[in-house]
Structure formats: structure tokens, C-alpha cells
Amino acid sequence: MAHPRGSRAPLEFGGPLGAAALMVLLPATMFHLLLVARSGPARLLGPPPYLPGPDVLWSPRVLLLWLTWLGLQAALYLLPARKVAEGLELKDKSRLRYPINGFQALVLTALLVGLAVSAGLPLGALPEMLVPLAFAATLTAFIFSFLLYLKALGVPPSALAPGGTSGNPIYDFFLGRELNPRICSFDFKYFCELRPGLIGWVLINLALLMQEAELRGSPSLAMWLVNGFQLLYVGDALWHEEAVLTTMDITHDGFGFMLAFGDLAWVPFTYSLQAQFLLHHPQPLGLPVASAICLINALGYYIFRRANSQKNTFRKNPSDPRVAGLETIPTATGRQLLVSGWWGMVRHPNYLGDLIMALAWSLPCGVSHLLPYFYFLYFTALLVHREARDEQQCLQKYGLAWQEYCRRVPYRILPYVY
Ligand SMILES: NC(=O)C1=CN([C@@H]2O[C@H](COP(=O)(O)OP(=O)(O)OC[C@H]3O[C@@H](n4cnc5c(N)ncnc54)[C@H](OP(=O)(O)O)[C@@H]3O)[C@@H](O)[C@H]2O)C=CC1
Numbered sequence: 560m561a562h563p564r565g566s567r568a569p570l571e572f573g574g575p576l577g578a579a580a581l582m583v584l585l586p587a588t589m590f591h592l593l594l595v596a597r598s599g600p601a602r603l604l605g606p607p608p609y610l611p612g613p614d615v616l617w618s619p620r621v622l623l624l625w626l627t628w629l630g631l632q633a634a635l636y637l638l639p640a641r642k643v644a645e646g647l648e649l650k651d652k653s654r655l656r657y658p659i660n661g662f663q664a665l666v667l668t669a670l671l672v673g674l675a676v677s678a679g680l681p682l683g684a685l686p687e688m689l690v691p692l693a694f695a696a697t698l699t700a701f702i703f704s705f706l707l708y709l710k711a712l713g714v715p716p717s718a719l720a721p722g723g724t725s726g727n728p729i730y731d732f733f734l735g736r737e738l739n740p741r742i743c744s745f746d747f748k749y750f751c752e753l754r755p756g757l758i759g760w761v762l763i764n765l766a767l768l769m770q771e772a773e774l775r776g777s778p779s780l781a782m783w784l785v786n787g788f789q790l791l792y793v794g795d796a797l798w799h800e801e802a803v804l805t806t807m808d809i810t811h812d813g814f815g816f817m818l819a820f821g822d823l824a825w826v827p828f829t830y831s832l833q834a835q836f837l838l839h840h841p842q843p844l845g846l847p848v849a850s851a852i853c854l855i856n857a858l859g860y861y862i863f864r865r866a867n868s869q870k871n872t873f874r875k876n877p878s879d880p881r882v883a884g885l886e887t888i889p890t891a892t893g894r895q896l897l898v899s900g901w902w903g904m905v906r907h908p909n910y911l912g913d914l915i916m917a918l919a920w921s922l923p924c925g926v927s928h929l930l931p932y933f934y935f936l937y938f939t940a941l942l943v944h945r946e947a948r949d950e951q952q953c954l955q956k957y958g959l960a961w962q963e964y965c966r967r968v969p970y971r972i973l974p975y976v977y
């Protein structure tokens with residue numbers, strides 16, 4: 560099989576060695592966090608309280624539960640959608656079509672879970688199953704990525720992702736070879752990016768809240784805040800589902816282990832870390848501090864949403880009155896770059912808003928432990944790295960116009976700092 564960019568394609572993530580290391584380190588980190596969150600000292604950098612044996616990790620009943628969850632989300636994906644959106648133009652000049660029914664899936668899941676709980680489903684038992692559930696999700700991610708790798712061996716070169724075609728099987732398995740793997744109209748990457756993991760994350764949060772209520776009579780204010788903030792984030796992502804079609808995950812990255820594991824395991828089991836921590840380490844939170852944290856989250860959300868919406872509106876229709884007055888730089892591709900408004904302040908205002916929210920999600924957990932700040936630290940590293948990857952891609956796409964943009968807007972994420 561020919562490799563369109565052959566060995567000249569620059570390798571990311573430290574090449575095959577880096578990819579192999581990440582495939583061990585990421586699951587290990589996830590299990591470490593799950594175990595440490597429930598331990599007394601809850602030390603991010605300390606050893607885990609114990610090493611789980613096969614009897615703790617493996618449960619056929621839990622695997623069945625996990626597969627039922629994936630099946631339910633797949634069924635909701637296949638329901639009629641309020642809209643069908645077109646993705647960006649592909650190498651072969653075609654455009655794929657995507658159902659926009661993620662928010663509908665969230666609401667229907669909430670209804671089904673509500674019905675099941677009122678019929679006696681013990682949702683509060685879910686937190687006890689997090690370790691075997693995470694194991695089932697990790698196993699699924701490995702098997703699924705392997706099947707995706709095999710599937711990609713039979714597709715034409717135009718269907719392959721720009722990265723992930725190095726010829727090194729470990730690297731390509733990690734990054735993903737095929738850009739948009741599908742069976743009929745079912746798009747695996749688009750499905751995984753927004754449904755089972757994101758909705759699973761808020762469901763786990765809810766289960767932790769319910770278990771806290773069972774243990775202590777009512778959920779704590781800190782638990783309410785974490786649940787509320789993260790539900791807003793997930794609800795927003797699904798409400799603006801169409802916007803994900805222009806992210807680098809959909810337009811540039813193949814679907815391999817990185818995204819399969821990230822979407823299916825990493826997001827639900829590590830992004831719910833604050834709620835896991837709060838269940839085992841209740842934190843007192845007064846109304847004045849809670850109000851200040853709400854303001855921080857609102858500020859982050861405002862920047863995140865306005866910046867993302869401004870770019871999406873501009874990309875859809877530059878003459879839209881909401882963006883028509885903004886200053887722009889023309890590029891050789893015919894597209895323009897915004898150089899005023901949110902995108903004139905820093906080159907990634909949406910990352911800034913996202914990071915402010917990440918901080919607000921950790922603050923309800925107090926300052927006695929570093930563990931609940933893991934998400935903020937990891938997310939800073941992820942976005943700094945992602946920003947560098949995006950800059951590289953934009954430089955390739957827009958050349959001199961991008962350099963001009965960087966000159967006019969010198970800061971990347973945080974004005975006057977970075
Ligand atoms: N919670 C999580 O774990 C994660 C959240 N995110 C969030 O996802 C969202 C999307 O992030 P991501 O896909 O990385 O990147 P962006 O939404 O920032 O998109 C980057 C793209 O925007 C376009 N662009 C850049 N600058 C300009 C400009 N000045 N004017 C017009 N267009 C411009 C370019 O694409 P083009 O010109 O081709 O349109 C560029 O490739 C962010 O809010 C991020 O915070 C991301 C990763 C993980």
C-alpha cells in the first residue's frame with residue numbers, strides 16, 4: 560500500500576516510541592486517577608492505594624452494561640435528526656453528511672435514565688463500578704482501533720488522514736489511518752467524539768451526586784456546582800454539535816487509538832474526576848465562595864462560546880451582519896482570517912475560555928489537594944500542544960497570511976503572557 564505522504568510526513572507525539580509510550584501511559588494514568596480519587600490521602604503524585612487484579616478489573620456483567628450503553632447511544636444516533644449537515648470538502652471534492660441530533664440524544668438519555676431510576680435502577684451503584692467500566696472501555700478502545708486499522712488497509716489513498724500514514728504500524732495505529740471511517744452513513748469518529756463519552760461523563764457525575772445524597776442525606780454545594788458546570792459544557796457541545804465538523808479531530812486527524820481511547824475512556828472516566836474526588840472527600844463551600852466560582856465559570860463560558868460562535872458564523876458566512884464589520888486578512892486560499900474581535904485579542908480565545916472553565920470546575924474541591932486540579936493541568940498541556948499543531952497546519956494552509964496574522968496578534972492564548 561502506497562503512503563501518500565510517505566516517510567516525509569512529519570511525525571507527531573514523539574513518533575512511534577512516543578505513540579507506544581502514550582498507549583501505556585494514558586490508560587495507566589486513568590486507572591491511577593480512578594484509584595487515588597477514592598483513597599484517603601488522594602495524592603496525585605503518590606502511589607495508588609493498591610494495584611487492581613483481574614477480579615477487580617474484569618466483569619462480564621460490567622462489559623455487557625458498557626456495550627448496552629454504546630448500543631443505546633448508537634440507536635439514538637440513528638434516530639431521525641432535526642438537521643443533516645455537510646462536512647468540509649474532502650480530497651476527492653465530496654462532502655460527507657452528518658445527523659445533527661446530539662442534543663436530542665442527551666435529552667432522550669436523560670428521560671430513559673429518569674424512567675429507569677424511578678423504576679428502581681440503582682444509579683448510585685455506578686460509582687462502585689467505575690474501575691471495571693473503565694477497563695471495559697479501554698478494552699473496547701483497543702479492539703475498536705485494531706478493527707479500524709484493518710478497515711483502513713482497504714480504503715483508497717484519498718480516504719486516508721494526512722498523518723497516520725507513516726508506514727509504522729504502531730504510530731499509524733495510535734494516530735489513525737482513515738480520516739472518516741464509516742459503515743453506510745454511520746460515522747464512527749463523529750459518533751464517538753460527542754455521544755458515548757460526553758453523555759457518559761455527565762451520567763457518571765449524576766451517579767456520584769446521587770450516591771453522595773444517599774451517603775450524606777443531600778448532595779453538597781460543591782457537588783452541585785461541578786455537576787452544573789460540566790452539564791452546561793456537555794449540553795453546549797451537543798447543542799452546537801455542527802461546530803465539531805470544523806475541528807481538527809474531524810477534518811485532519813485519523814480515527815485511531817488516540818481518539819477512540821480519548822473519546823470512549825479518557826473523557827468519561829477522567830473528566831469526572833472532580834465529582835469522584837468530592838464523593839470521597841467532601842469539601843465545605845460557603846455561598847460567597849460558591850458565587851465567586853460561578854462568576855469565574857460564567858466568564859470562561861462567555862469567552863469560550865462567543866469566540867467559537869464568532870469564528871463559526873464567520874466561516875459559514877463572512878457577510879453575516881454579526882461579523883461583517885470585523886477586520887480581516889485575505890489569504891491565497893480565498894478564505895480570510897479574522898484579525899479583530901475575539902480573534903484579534905489572542906490567536907486562540909476559545910482555549911482561554913475553556914481553561915478558565917477548567918479552573919472553575921476544580922475550585923469547588925478546595926485547595927487542600929492537587930488531585931482535582933489534574934484536569935486543569937492536563938488540559939493546559941493538551942491545549943498548548945494542540946495550539947502548536949494547529950499553528951503548523953495554519954502555516955501550511957495560509958503561509959504568509961498566517962505569518963502576518965501572528966505578527967498582528969502576537970499572543971497565542973493568554974494576552975501579554977503566552
Ligand atoms: N474539553 C476538551 O477536552 C477539549 C476541548 N477543545 C475545545 O474545542 C474547541 C475547538 O478547538 P480546536 O478544534 O482545537 O480549534 P479552533 O476552534 O480554535 O480552530 C482552529 C481553526 O480555526 C481557524 N482559525 C484560526 N484562526 C482564525 C482566525 N483568526 N480567523 C478565522 N479562522 C481562524 C483555522 O481553521 P480554518 O481557517 O480552516 O477555518 C484553525 O485551524 C475549542 O474551544 C477548544 O477549547 C479542544 C480539545 C479538547
Ligand SMILES: CC(C)CCC[C@@H](C)[C@H]1CC=C2C3=C(CC[C@@]21C)[C@@]1(C)CC[C@H](O)C(C)(C)[C@@H]1CC3
Pocket residue numbers: 585752753792795796803806808817818820821822825826
Ligand atoms: C487521550 C489523549 C490525552 C488525547 C485525547 C484528546 C480527546 C480527549 C479530546 C480531543 C478533542 C476533543 C474535543 C472534545 C472532547 C475531548 C476531545 C475528544 C470536545 C467534544 C469537548 C466539548 C467541546 O465543546 C468541543 C468543542 C465540542 C470539543 C471538541 C474537541
